[in-house]
Amino acid sequence: MLITMVQGGADPGRDGVADYTRHLVGALAGEGTRVEQVPVDGPARGVLRAARRIRELRPDVVHVQFAPSAFGFSPWPGLLPDLVGAPVVTTLHEYGWWAAPPRVPDAVWRALERTGRFDRETWRLAPAGAAAVTTNAGHAATLRERLGVEAALVPLAPNVPDLGRTQPREAVRRRLGVPEDAEVTAFFGFVHPVKGLRYLIEAVAGLRAAGRRRLHLLVLGGFTSLALPEGEARAFRDELTAWTRTCGVADHVSITGHLPAEEVSAALHASDLAAFPFTAGVTTKSGALLSAFAHGLPTIVTPADPPDPELVDGRTVVVAPRVRDPEVLRDALVRLLDDPALRGRVAAAGAALGAERTWPRIAERHRELYARVLGARGEPAHA
Known part of the structure; x- marks a missing residue:
């Protein structure tokens, strides 16, 4: 054929x-x-x-x-x-x-x-x-x-399947500039204004100010794409970096740019949670979301309209019920960080959802x- x-x-x-x-x-x-x-x-x-x-x-x-x-x-x-x-x-x-x-x-x-x-x-x-x-x-x-x-x-x-734990978690974190004892929330995928990262950065800043001093955001992904040509991509990266400074978390947000699949997989294994706060909401059409599932990460999403029937709050994901809202992202992060049983449940269900994919x-x-x-x-x- x-x-x-x-x-x-x-x-x-x-x-x-x-x-x-x-x-x-x-x-x-x-x-x-x-x-x-x-x-x-x-x-x-x-x-x-x-x-x-x-x-x-x-x-x-x-x-x-x-x-x-x-x-x-x-x-x-x-x-x-x-x-x-x-x-x-x-x-x-x-x-x-x-x-x-x-x-x-x-x-x-x-x-x-x-x-x-x-x-x-x-x-x-x-x-x-x-x-x-x-x-x-x-x-x-x-x-x-x-x-x-x-x-x-x-x-x-998944855009990046689980390539195995080939490196110690501590070594990966050191290479990425992430403290070894940090609570790491990862975002993965092309970085674009519609991905909601400004709101996620603001949520992380709010939680750190409220006393969660170990919280760290890891942004894995390139900025240049068909949707964001090189000049615009460079300007948006500068804007996002400036926003981390404005929010007072420049030292607690690591932006890697594009990485090879092996390094993305290692970084996801070195993370504790994943978050996808897309301004249009998230569906299983996202290969990046499926990559988080493949790496066993309990995951936060914003809701699509209509909602994806496979992304059920408290079952396969934790849903932050409004887009463009740092407060609901903070609440979703706290739900997962404070509830080990919930983390285990949604991580297992997400992994099962992606197992045949x-x-x-x-x-x-x-x-x-x-x-x-x-x-x-x-x-x-x-x-």
């Missing part, structure tokens, strides 16, 4: 979809599936070049990893089902918020979508594709409501989907 994996040209170190694709390609190859990656470089001409390359390869299945940001907010990849001469599977990493072009009235989009031939976000990918994949139930529900298309739900795996299992689910697509068309896979 030959799969062509179509993606934007982003660096996996700067983009979550590119990182996902790298992991998936590696896991598929590990199971013996041949995968040829085809980047889309640029808008219409880039799509035509990619389509030409795909036709040359004659794959069994074309798999598009779709997010508007991954293709530079160009809608032209949405025409690929009509250009490649092979069944197209599309993974919708983002869905339900975008339209191209955005100036078209909503009523016009709805009329087009009722025909089942065109979609405001993916153009022809979702309506004309052989299958759609979503990583969460919310995107699947939106796709069903809008187009009547039933997606295959294949959850994410491994890259080999995800690759297996994709192979099964490719086989169903080919079976439905009556086409055998190439040798």
